[in-house]
Amino acid sequence: MKKILLYSMTLLLFFSCAKKQDLMPVFDLENDERLLAHIDVETTGLVPGYHEMIDIGLVITDVQGNKIDSLFILIQPEHPERLQQGAYDCNAFNAELWQKRGALNIDEAVNKILSFHKRVCGDKQVLMIAYNSHFDSAFLDHLFRYTDHSWREMYYYFILDIPSMLWGMGYTDPHADEFMEFYQIEDEPHIAEFHTGITGAMVNVRIYKALMDLHK
Numbered sequence: 606m607k608k609i610l611l612y613s614m615t616l617l618l619f620f621s622c623a624k625k626q627d628l629m630p631v632f633d634l635e636n637d638e639r640l641l642a643h644i645d646v647e648t649t650g651l652v653p654g655y656h657e658m659i660d661i662g663l664v665i666t667d668v669q670g671n672k673i674d675s676l677f678i679l680i681q682p683e684h685p686e687r688l689q690q691g692a693y694d695c696n697a698f699n700a701e702l703w704q705k706r707g708a709l710n711i712d713e714a715v716n717k718i719l720s721f722h723k724r725v726c727g728d729k730q731v732l733m734i735a736y737n738s739h740f741d742s743a744f745l746d747h748l749f750r751y752t753d754h755s756w757r758e759m760y761y762y763f764i765l766d767i768p769s770m771l772w773g774m775g776y777t778d779p780h781a782d783e784f785m786e787f788y789q790i791e792d793e794p795h796i797a798e799f800h801t802g803i804t805g806a807m808v809n810v811r812i813y814k815a816l817m818d819l820h821k
């Protein structure tokens with residue numbers, strides 16, 4: 606009985622003193638050839654399939670969060686009359702203004718995204734990563750379905766989301782305000798006219814990069 610108790614205490618002491626990184630498998634991120642597609646979208650409302658995307662920001666990085674390339678496009682929705690007030694307050698969408706700025710129709714937008722992916726990513730495995738991942742992926746899915754395509758032509762089955770990464774580290778604020786303030790991460794503009802998919806995607810990259818830097 607004494608031997609068992611002594612063995613148990615030795616194990617407890619070992620696990621309490623050992624560093625976390627010593628107990629976890631080590632991943633060679635520097636030689637990991639996978640890529641990440643950091644995505645953020647702006648829409649005419651909250652309901653995928655009824656409301657539509659009006660822009661998308663897409664930033665490709667390596668798994669360490671180093672930027673490789675980016676894409677930003679405006680998309681002209683087919684039903685601009687469905688615009689919700691809350692969406693307008695967020696992104697200032699205006700159909701006439703979008704047309705003047707050269708917004709693409711849905712077919713053009715999907716082709717642009719597919720061409721960008723092929724040029725930048727080639728045959729490498731790419732994981733989609735977003736902040737509000739179910740929202741972004743649902744709107745992206747509807748956009749691609751409209752043209753008989755699928756976002757899975759580009760991205761792996763699994764989708765990463767930043768709030769879950771933060772939650773696992775103890776930052777349970779879904780808006781990441783405390784994390785961003787503590788690590789002095791620059792936020793995106795919160796003025797509707799300057800709030801776009803690419804500003805959202807870039808702040809997501811900055812948060813992700815800070816998270817990865819913590820493990821170095």
